[in-house]
Amino acid sequence: xxxxxxxxxxxxxxxxxxxxxxxxxxxxxxxxxxxxxxxxxxxxxxxxxxxxxxxxxxxxxxxxxxxxxxxxxxxxxxxxxxxxxxxxxxxxxxxxxxxxxxxxxxxxxxxxxxxxxxxxxxxxxxxxxxxxxxxxxxxxxxxxxxxxxxxxxxxxxxxxxxxxxxxxxxxxxxxxxxxxxxxxxxxxxxxxxxxxxxxxxxxxxxxxxxxxxxxxxxxxxxxxxxxxxxxxxxxxxxxxxxxxxxxxxxxxxxxxxxxxxxxxxxxxxxxxxxxxxxxxxxxxxxxxxxxxxxxxxxxxxxxxxxxxxxxxxxxxxxxxxxxxxxxxxxxxxxxxxxxxxxxxxxxxxxxxxxxxxxxxxxxxxxxxxxxxxxxxxxxxxxxxxxxxxxxxxxxxxxxxxxxxxxxxxxxxxxxxxxxxxxxxxxxxxxxxxxxxxxxxxxxxxxxxxxxxxxxxxxxxxxxxxxxxxxxxxxxxxxxxxxxxxxxxxxxxxxxxxxxxxxxxxxxxxxxxxxxxxxxxxxxxxxxxxxxxxxxxxxxxxxxxxxxxxxxxxxxxxxxxxxxxxxxxxxxxxxxxxxxxxxxxxxxxxxxxxxxxxxxxxxxxxxxxxxxxxxxxxxxxxxxxxxxxxxxxxxxxxxxxx
Amino acid sequence: xxxxxxxxxxxxxxxxxxxxxxxxxxxxxxxxxxxxxxxxxxxxxxxxxxxxxxxxxxxxxxxxxxxxxxxxxxxxxxxxxxxxxxxxxxxxxxxxxxxxxxxxxxxxxxx
Numbered sequence: 062x063x064x065x066x067x068x069x070x071x072x073x074x075x076x077x078x079x080x081x082x083x084x085x086x087x088x089x090x091x092x093x094x095x096x097x098x099x100x101x102x103x104x105x106x107x108x109x110x111x112x113x114x115x116x117x118x119x120x121x122x123x124x125x126x127x128x129x130x131x132x133x134x135x136x137x138x139x140x141x142x143x144x145x146x147x148x149x150x151x152x153x154x155x156x157x158x159x160x161x162x163x164x165x166x167x168x169x170x171x172x173x174x175x176x177x178x179x180x181x182x183x184x185x186x187x188x189x190x191x192x193x194x195x196x197x198x199x200x201x202x203x204x205x206x207x208x209x210x211x212x213x214x215x216x217x218x219x220x221x222x223x224x225x226x227x228x229x230x231x232x233x234x235x236x237x238x239x240x241x242x243x244x245x246x247x248x249x250x251x252x253x254x255x256x257x258x259x260x261x262x263x264x265x266x267x268x269x270x271x272x273x274x275x276x277x278x279x280x281x282x283x284x285x286x287x288x289x290x291x292x293x294x295x296x297x298x299x300x301x302x303x304x305x306x307x308x309x310x311x312x313x314x315x316x317x318x319x320x321x322x323x324x325x326x327x328x329x330x331x332x333x334x335x336x337x338x339x340x341x342x343x344x345x346x347x348x349x350x351x352x353x354x355x356x357x358x359x360x361x362x363x364x365x366x367x368x369x370x371x372x373x374x375x376x377x378x379x380x381x382x383x384x385x386x387x388x389x390x391x392x393x394x395x396x397x398x399x400x401x402x403x404x405x406x407x408x409x410x411x412x413x414x415x416x417x418x419x420x421x422x423x424x425x426x427x428x429x430x431x432x433x434x435x436x437x438x439x440x441x442x443x444x445x446x447x448x449x450x451x452x453x454x455x456x457x458x459x460x461x462x463x464x465x466x467x468x469x470x471x472x473x474x475x476x477x478x479x480x481x482x483x484x485x486x487x488x489x490x491x492x493x494x495x496x497x498x499x500x501x502x503x504x505x506x507x508x509x510x511x512x513x514x515x516x517x518x519x520x521x522x523x524x525x526x527x528x529x530x531x532x533x534x535x536x537x538x539x540x541x542x543x544x545x546x547x548x549x550x551x552x553x554x555x556x557x558x559x560x561x562x563x564x565x566x567x568x569x570x571x572x573x574x575x576x577x578x579x580x581x582x583x584x585x586x587x588x589x590x591x592x593x594x595x596x597x598x599x600x601x602x603x604x605x606x607x608x609x610x611x612x613x614x615x616x617x618x619x620x621x622x623x624x625x626x627x628x629x630x631x632x633x634x635x636x637x638x639x640x641x642x643x644x645x646x647x648x649x650x651x652x653x654x655x656x657x658x659x660x661x662x663x664x665x666x667x668x669x670x671x672x673x674x675x676x677x678x679x680x681x682x683x684x685x686x687x688x689x690x691x692x693x694x695x696x697x698x699x700x701x702x
Numbered sequence: 703x704x705x706x707x708x709x710x711x712x713x714x715x716x717x718x719x720x721x722x723x724x725x726x727x728x729x730x731x732x733x734x735x736x737x738x739x740x741x742x743x744x745x746x747x748x749x750x751x752x753x754x755x756x757x758x759x760x761x762x763x764x765x766x767x768x769x770x771x772x773x774x775x776x777x778x779x780x781x782x783x784x785x786x787x788x789x790x791x792x793x794x795x796x797x798x799x800x801x802x803x804x805x806x807x808x809x810x811x812x813x
Contacts (some may be wrong), residue, residue, distance in 0.1 A: 065785070066783055069782050069783055070779075070782070070783065072782070073778075073779070073782045210771070210774065210775070213771065213775050214775055214778050214779065217775055217779055218779060218782075221779075262771065262772075265771045266768055266771070269767050269768065269770075269771070270767065273744075273748060273767050273770055273771075275745045275748045275749050275752075275767075275770075276748045276749060276751070276752035276762075276763040276764075276766045276767045276770075277752075277763055277767075279749045279752050279753060280752050280753065280759050280762070280763050281759075281763075288760060288763070291758075291759065291760040292760035292761075292763070292764060376758065376760070376761050377761065378757070378760075378761040378762075378764040378765045378768070379760070379761065379764055381764075381765075381768065382764055382768060385768075
């Protein structure tokens with residue numbers, strides 16, 4: 062029974078993970094980028110200069126808002142902290158189109174409006190990872206909650222499936238096809254397992270009151286506001302009186318706040334009905350000082366400066382929710398912890414990616430045996446390329462759009478996102494036109510080159526090139542550029558290692574003889590056997606070994622595999638249909654462009670791409686496309702004869 | 703059901719005719735039990751606890767809602783872990799009926 066249980070959990074793990082795997086990949090990757098939201102926003106607005114938080118920021122911001130929008134119903138002022146370098150203000154404006162809000166970026170020291178380009182900034186990744194942008198704020202969280210539920214089930218069933226969780230942390234066997242993908246999947250999953258569980262469950266909790274309203278509906282039928290007041294202590298707003306009264310000076314209020322929260326900083330100020338006799342000033346403590354995301358706030362009368370409502374004491378369950386919220390958003394994390402968050406997020410991204418790849422590799426292996434590749438396998442392979450290679454490419458396009466679009470373009474920020482979506486759609490179409498290996502290589506290569514050129518573009522399109530930022534001590538921008546360059550160097554180094562060539566002291570045979578090899582099934586002449594997919598390599602190794610142990614075919618003097626090339630009469634040969642039918646042009650790897658062509662190629666595919674091509678059926682070598690299963694049968698026949 | 707490779711074609715040779723259809727039907731039933739049954743169970747659980755927990759109202763609601771995800775996940779795992787389809791289907795309604803009874807009792811007690 063125990064085995065049956067594990068097996069059914071393995072089934073559940075496979076399918077719950079695979080069905081939503083591509084959405085989860087996008088959520089993990091953009092969510093990880095969202096941890097660096099202020100830094101990305103800062104990088105994407107090269108007009109901003111370094112300005113640090115000072116003691117008079119709040120007074121400056123209040124004076125600026127007084128001049129900017131004295132009649133607005135409410136102001137929302139976010140003061141700079143260690144990561145945000147400017148004061149950001151929102152104000153309600155009934156005349157504004159759309160969301161009835163206007164926003165502005167103010168210099169923290171002078172209160173002057175900073176003219177920045179119209180860009181979404183890092184906010185895009187944050188919004189995308191739970192709204193999927195076009196889906197919107199209403200349906201996005203619903204879709205995300207369903208996918209996250211799948212993820213939770215996949216994690217639980219994955220833990221049950223595992224026999225040796227601890228040993229898996231130290232097990233990685235590279236270059237062994239399916240085994241390597243499984244090892245990679247296990248490492249990414251197990252190393253950051255507490256993080257994965259935390260981020261999944263807290264992700265569900267974020268939208269629980271929206272997707273799970275049963276409890277509220279039962280206890281507070283039709284009284285959402287009453288629940289909010291009771292649970293989170295949100296005071297109901299005071300109505301406008303219509304009598305004009307000037308606002309009180311903010312400085313004494315800030316001193317009062319300091320007495321309530323000694324040694325802390327102020328994160329936000331919300332002013333309701335400024336200039337009215339019933340104005341309210343709410344002072345909110347900096348959110349990143351606490352793990353819990355429940356805001357600590359003090360409400361003052363806007364005219365007299367009297368304290369209306371003290372820092373509300375949050376009850377335990379509401380505080381648990383606040384802590385879960387804060388853990389998910391990770392604003393409290395300092396530089397070291399934030400690095401760990403980002404690394405764990407990347408581990409989750411890799412976990413999802415290797416899981417999806419693992420499934421297709423397995424399916425290919427079965428397909429090679431049964432001789433049929435299902436539509437599902439091909440669809441999954443297609444989606445793998447378009448999502449795993451295509452999403453980073455589209456992110457690069459998004460960054461490029463923010464740099465290169467004309468500054469006076471109308472609706473510029475929207476077009477940044479449109480370009481991102483257009484690029485990603487093209488990534489979904491592209492694998493239809495190319496073979497699998499080429500599609501992987503193309504998309505990774507384009508994405509890699511696009512990222513690599515971003516720091517270069519900085520030098521031409523902005524004043525913030527790497528030299529200037531490093532000399533100016535602008536750590537964030539310099540770090541962003543250096544990070545991109547380091548990443549590209551790492552990928553290039555990987556490709557250099559994986560690139561077919563002389564790196565293992567085994568010079569590649571000239572092109573012609575490689576083509577001759579292609580007539581032998583699976584290229585068994587070569588040092589390494591060819592394969593459709595990494596998963597097949599073990600089998601081919603086995604055949605190769607067993608054949609070579611039995612020596613050459615009697616009487617022929619030829620290598621035994623040459624003999625195998627002739628199918629025995631009456632043996633029903635089936636040809637393996639593969640997604641990419643056209644063989645790769647032999648010229649592709651020749652000459653100077655040899656290394657360059659393999660740049661940013663998928664590691665496993667990269668090393669064997671040419672021999673993979675030898676496997677594929679072609680007009681000149683119709684025998685070349687036969688699958689491993691046939692070879693296996695034939696070698697058995699040969700050995701038994 | 704368990705351990706079936708997704709490539710059903712490979713299995714067809716060894717399977718009796720009709721066995722495949724039965725397996726697929728089994729999976730479908732478990733899916734229904736897990737997703738539909740789990741949803742019902744989680745909803746009943748949340749409502750019962752929201753009323754029944756000896757906490758302030760808002761606290762009880764939040765606690766019950768936060769725990770409901772674990773219940774849902776457990777129900778789905780149960781639907782696929784149960785040895786037979788029948789048992790998978792029998793287990794969830796048994797808990798659901800117990801919860802519904804508790805809910806009815808609590809509602810009768812509270813105003």
